[in-house]
Amino acid sequence: MSSIARAAGVEYTRAGETIYLAEQLWPIRGQLYLGLIGLAIGGYMGLLQALERIGINLYSAHFLRSYYQGLTLHGVLLAFLFTFAFSNSFLSLTTVRGFQRPLASTWLAHGAFWTMLAGTVLAAFAILTNQATVLFTFYAPLKASSLFYLGAVFLVISTWLTSANQLLTLRAWRREHPGEPIPLLGFVSVVTYLMWDLASVGVAILVVVFLLPWSLGILSGVDPQFDRVLFWFTGHPIVYFWLLPAYVSWYLMIPAQVGGRLFSDGLTRFVFLLFLILSTPTGLHHQFTDPGLPTVMKTVHLFTTFAVVYPSFITAFTVMAALESGGRARGGRGLLGWIRALPWKDPSVTAQLLAMLVFTLGGATGIVNASYSVNLVVHNTAFVPGHFHMTVGTAVALTAMGVCYWLIPFLSGRELWGRRLALAQAWLWAIGMLIFARGQIAGGLSGMPRRTAIGDAAYLDLFKWSLDNWLTAIGGIVMTVSGLLFFVVVLGTLFFSRPLARPIEIPVADVVHGARESWPLFDRLGLWFLIAVGLVVIAYGPVILGYLPLNSVSPPIRVY
Amino acid sequence: MHVERYEKIFMALTLVVLLAALAAIGAGVFAAGVHLPSPSGRMDPKAIRQTPPFDRPGIREVAPGEYEAVIIARAWAFEPNEIRVPRGSTVRFRVASADVIHGFLVENTNVNVMVIPGQVAEVTARFERPGEYVFLCHEYCGFGHHQMFGKVIVE
Numbered sequence: 001m002s003s004i005a006r007a008a009g010v011e012y013t014r015a016g017e018t019i020y021l022a023e024q025l026w027p028i029r030g031q032l033y034l035g036l037i038g039l040a041i042g043g044y045m046g047l048l049q050a051l052e053r054i055g056i057n058l059y060s061a062h063f064l065r066s067y068y069q070g071l072t073l074h075g076v077l078l079a080f081l082f083t084f085a086f087s088n089s090f091l092s093l094t095t096v097r098g099f100q101r102p103l104a105s106t107w108l109a110h111g112a113f114w115t116m117l118a119g120t121v122l123a124a125f126a127i128l129t130n131q132a133t134v135l136f137t138f139y140a141p142l143k144a145s146s147l148f149y150l151g152a153v154f155l156v157i158s159t160w161l162t163s164a165n166q167l168l169t170l171r172a173w174r175r176e177h178p179g180e181p182i183p184l185l186g187f188v189s190v191v192t193y194l195m196w197d198l199a200s201v202g203v204a205i206l207v208v209v210f211l212l213p214w215s216l217g218i219l220s221g222v223d224p225q226f227d228r229v230l231f232w233f234t235g236h237p238i239v240y241f242w243l244l245p246a247y248v249s250w251y252l253m254i255p256a257q258v259g260g261r262l263f264s265d266g267l268t269r270f271v272f273l274l275f276l277i278l279s280t281p282t283g284l285h286h287q288f289t290d291p292g293l294p295t296v297m298k299t300v301h302l303f304t305t306f307a308v309v310y311p312s313f314i315t316a317f318t319v320m321a322a323l324e325s326g327g328r329a330r331g332g333r334g335l336l337g338w339i340r341a342l343p344w345k346d347p348s349v350t351a352q353l354l355a356m357l358v359f360t361l362g363g364a365t366g367i368v369n370a371s372y373s374v375n376l377v378v379h380n381t382a383f384v385p386g387h388f389h390m391t392v393g394t395a396v397a398l399t400a401m402g403v404c405y406w407l408i409p410f411l412s413g414r415e416l417w418g419r420r421l422a423l424a425q426a427w428l429w430a431i432g433m434l435i436f437a438r439g440q441i442a443g444g445l446s447g448m449p450r451r452t453a454i455g456d457a458a459y460l461d462l463f464k465w466s467l468d469n470w471l472t473a474i475g476g477i478v479m480t481v482s483g484l485l486f487f488v489v490v491l492g493t494l495f496f497s498r499p500l501a502r503p504i505e506i507p508v509a510d511v512v513h514g515a516r517e518s519w520p521l522f523d524r525l526g527l528w529f530l531i532a533v534g535l536v537v538i539a540y541g542p543v544i545l546g547y548l549p550l551n552s553v554s555p556p557i558r559v560y
Numbered sequence: 561m562h563v564e565r566y567e568k569i570f571m572a573l574t575l576v577v578l579l580a581a582l583a584a585i586g587a588g589v590f591a592a593g594v595h596l597p598s599p600s601g602r603m604d605p606k607a608i609r610q611t612p613p614f615d616r617p618g619i620r621e622v623a624p625g626e627y628e629a630v631i632i633a634r635a636w637a638f639e640p641n642e643i644r645v646p647r648g649s650t651v652r653f654r655v656a657s658a659d660v661i662h663g664f665l666v667e668n669t670n671v672n673v674m675v676i677p678g679q680v681a682e683v684t685a686r687f688e689r690p691g692e693y694v695f696l697c698h699e700y701c702g703f704g705h706h707q708m709f710g711k712v713i714v715e
Contacts, residue, residue, distance in 0.1 A: 065703075067706075068700060068703070139699075141659070141661075141677060142661070142702065223678060224660075224677045225679050228674075263564070263567070264562075264563070264564070264567065266563070288596050289674050290674050290679075291599065291675075291681040292602075292678075293598075295595070295596050295598045298596055302582075302585070309578060310574065310578065313574035313577075313578075314570070314571060314574070317567065371581065372585045372588075372596065373585060373588040373592075373595070374585070374588070375596075375672075376670045376671075376672045377670070377672070379672050380663050380665070380672070380698040381665070381698065446667070447665060447668070447694070449697070449698035450698065452705060453706040454706065457707075457709075458707045459694055459709040462692075517561060551678040553604045553605060555606075557659050557660050559659070559701070559702030559703060560703050
């Protein structure tokens, strides 16, 4: 990005053909840095958890009352703040880049920043004062301070404002370009948020209609079983809200970064639309062991869950094909020679290639979780965090870090500082995560519960978890070193690096089979959204109608 | 819309993989008889001590070799936390919460169920081999969550 210019009283920067208004860039920048602060603190809590496994308890030294207070911070800062802030920031930029025009509303861009900040401050205050040690799932009837629920509301509103801004930008673009196919980068950015708009309805109702009034004493009781239905309505598709920004990078940026081309515009649209329609009607696979829900509907959600695996399989092929085209263009020969020819010296690329590699294991273990009766072996055991640290903790987080290696230079106008440190960071993260996940998965298979202070557990001596705990701890320590390197590189870039020699533009891949060859119906986003709503009604209507009337017997309980 | 040959082949093969996995799950349910928990009644956690069968937590023989274990889960203990049955017994666990959400997992069995206030959780296991089977709470339930466990002792 080149330096700031001014025209007609408006400050802007130009990168390639795209113009970025300064008034819209600072909230984007601000949200990214807010998310990274969340990553730093939340990640550090991960180290405390890892050390607890081997008998080193550092919580009181950090003014934390319990393992669980630290774990709540870990979950909320990483799974909500870091991911939401990164998505808002990254996919606002891709909207500008994709549509080649500023966001339709500067006011909404500012609103997204301020609501994100407000939500963070409220939730962090409640957690740090031990008024919300309810973990990131905040299952009723464990009661958190109403400030915590209010914080959650603000975080979600921030994502909705971002989505509204994208939709207004799409509308403005359509007026300026009647009859043209939606640019692919804009398309995937908008569809990611459309999916989340629908998905987030569950938790919005849960918090606004039930938990907030209940925490304020307006409602005397809630139904914990029903609340879990609302939570998991959002709780599964939220993983795609975490994952799809990574897919945006893998589909549309990585091919350009490795010198290859994306194969098919049409299949890319198809994959994102499948996520739009299939992500939400799947939540019951998190509730296979819930006593209050019928097995018939659990089976329906088993099938929809397997269906939503499908677009990720297509992604594996499409992204791999783009990588191969890049590797061969760079002189790679033979069956696998193209892999060596990829730019492994580029930390942004290497981080994301390793993220993809670890994601294959993350995806496979996810299928285990979703596999109905097999779920009985792993449900709520350490197997599950073993799984999702390879998905959201690596596929998403390591990709976000890889994106930061060009995004922070882009936003700050400074060269990436400490390229070799960044490369080491990527490798250490992947290696540390695999060691960690090996410990968690093996522990989980022998009954180790998740989200439990295992090092202090009363039954620790009754199990043979020593190796599992050591691997978990060693993996956590290696990841901490990696995280430290990441922030050294970020801070070095921001404060010690020289200005960019030449401006960078957000990378966007060329496509072999372009938008003109794609099915025009793909661009009818309203229609696809209606189909998504229809599938949700089919998958959740019988669950909810069959469950009523509510059994609202649970008063608020605070036992932390 | 143009879809390349290799893309088509890959998309067809992945469909086969997913269908094979679903078939394997179906075999587990119908051939091996592994079933998930399903609705077994509602109750009021505040009145759990007056609600049968939870007014009398403990183990009782309901038929030769068949037992019913009635367990109250509360922060942070199971009541009772020790159950003795002879080997070869089939035990139907009926578990309910007196306060927040808990979990109930018995090691080396398929017993894994959420214990949600307002719901009765019901799961069955057969214990062929003598020994101690630890059961524990696998859902965060507050400050002392990691203290919450018990044992099935098969004699």
